[in-house]
Amino acid sequence: MLRFSGRGVSDVGLVRPHNEDAAFLGPYVALVADGVGGAAAGEVASATTAYAVSATALARFGDDPVEIIRRGISHARTSLRLGVQEDLSRAGMATTLTMLVCDGSRVLLGHVGDSRAYRLRDGLLTQVSTDHTYVQHLVDTGQLPREGVRSHPWRNVVMRSLDGNRDAAEVEADVVDLGARVGDRFLLCSDGLSDLVGDADIAEGLLVDDPHSAAATLTQAALEAGGRDNITCLVLDVVDGPLVVGDGQVLGALWDFANIVDPAAVRS
Template sequence: MLRFSGAGVSDVGRVRPHNEDAGFVGPYVALVADGVGGAAAGEVASATAAYAVSATALAHFLEPPELVLTEAADAARAAVRYGVQRDLDRLGMATTLTVLVCDGSRVVLGHVGDSRAYRWRDGALRQLSTDHTYVQHLVDTGQITREAAARHPWRNVVLRSVDGDPEGPGLDLVPVPTRPGDRLLLCSDGLTDLVDEARISQVLQLSDPLSAAAVLTQSALVAGGRDNITCIVLDVVEGPLVVGDGQLLGALVDVANVVDAAAVRLR
């Protein structure tokens, strides 16, 4: 049976006062969320969505990934909305969400925003997610080249998020063909804005996932570290069923950042 074996690193960077990224690493679910919003709402949005998604995935252990991701996205959206209702100073808060779910035989990506997922196989790096940004729209419509997009001043303008577009289509669901030996990377744009894919591919050759995540994070810091940086490196392995809650990263480490709408409804 397939599962993930890996680790993540999240760093505030050299410019931002606090970490608005959140992450979770488990044997059958892993995710990165990058929050936006004023009044400390960015970390609330990312941690709340990360908690809702990871809790939903753990509660629906080994169920079909598409169903898990759909329910998890609904839970994340509801929790972020509730977080705004509890404190209107958080109005406008939202978060990216890039999550991988494995049911023991298949892996599916759920994605919204401009955090990214990659697969590294046989020395070749392939981006699995599509950025939901204004600049990516310009690339897709042939108005600018991919090379120009990397330097465009509006490259961080996100068009879709949780829950910045309440009437939006939700997560992109992308089946990810995987086999033992594949390596998967989830990361926030604090990495990809500063570290090119050639360097990412080079670092992913390191044998230990934690070392790879740490070196990728350090590469972004050396390049300026102007944003929060979160990197999760996962090896796809085959073996017996394992049980584990997972590793918390970034804003998710502080429970005060989490708005748990489900818990409130149960009171």
Template sequence: MLRFSGAGVSDVGRVRPHNEDSAFQGPYVAVVADGVGGAAAGEVASATTAYVVAATALAHFGAHPESVLTRAVATSRRNLRTGVVEDPERAGMATTLTAVLCDGERIVLAHVGDSRAYLVRDGELRQVSQDHTYVQHLVDTGQLDPADRARHPWRNVVLRSLDGAIDSGSEGPDLLDLDARVGDRILLCSDGLTDMVADDRIAEVLTLADPHSAAAVLTQSALLAGGVDNITCVVLDVVDGPAVVGDGMLLGALREPRNIVDPASVRRGQYSA
């Protein structure tokens, strides 16, 4: 039976006053959510979304991954809208979402925004998520050389996210069957890593055997490069073994229950599966 063995690190960075990234890492589901820069209550949006996705996945283990992720995203949107109704000052809050869900046989990615998912197989790093940014749109339409993407002044303009707008017509997430196998390694991360650390350095660090060491060194690399944003890295090894009932770790803004709209059943620091 496929599952994840991994670890994660989330750091506020060297510039931001607080952490608007949220993450969850467990044996069958992992999530990274990043409050969209400049929007109100980004930490509420990211924590609520990460909580709902993780809790929905845990409650429906073994069900069709695409259906579970679609339901989780729809519930996240409803909770975000509730959060805006409860506190109008949260109007405009939004978050990215990059999540992987394993049902024991398949691993499916749900993605929206500019957080990223990478897969390492046989030492080769490959980005498996598609950035939903203005700069990526320019690249896709042939208006920008991919080599110039990292230097473009609008590289952080996000075109798609999960938000709490009452009349939101936002698209749903991309859903992708990763066709992952035992021995693969998956990295979920916020743009606080990828804006500061090049892919070749990420690939080098991901050769470290221990997932926690890899996540910690990636985070430190972003800090040494300036740490201008929150940094979150979740490193997952795809393994084969008996089913486990284990706790998942909460990271970043998700560790604060007050950030979660409808925080029922939250335990500080971990969930029980």
């Protein structure tokens, strides 16, 4: 039976006053949520989403991963909307979400925003998520060369995210079967890493054997590059083994229960 074995690190960085990243890493679900820069209550948006999605996945283990992703996102949006209704100062809060769900035989990616998922297989690093950003749109339409992305002034303009806007249409998440196999190593990260550390250095960091040491190495690389945003890195190895019962590792804004909007609103 396939499952994840890994660890993560979340760091406030060198510039931000607090951590608006939230993450969860368990044997069958892992995710990173990053409060969208400049929006109100980013830590509430990310922690609430991380809680709603991870709770849904834990409660529905063994169900179709596609359904888990969709239900998790739906529960998250319900909670985000409630959060805005309870406190209008949160209007505009939003978050990215990049998650992996394993049902024992498959690993599926659910993705909204510009946090990233990478796979290291046989020493080759591949970005398996697609950034929902304005500059990625420019790349896809041939208006910007890929090497121009990291220096573009609008590189952090996110075109798709999860928010609490009652009038917004249901967000469309990318859902992808990653064809995972034993020995694959996945990285989920916020843009606090990917904006500052290039693919070659990410690949090198992922070659560190121990997942926690690999996550710490990548986090340190982002800090040494300026650490201008919160940094969250989850490193997960796909392994084969017996069913594991348990919750998982909680990181970033998810540590503070006060950031979570009405956990009782989450239903399986």
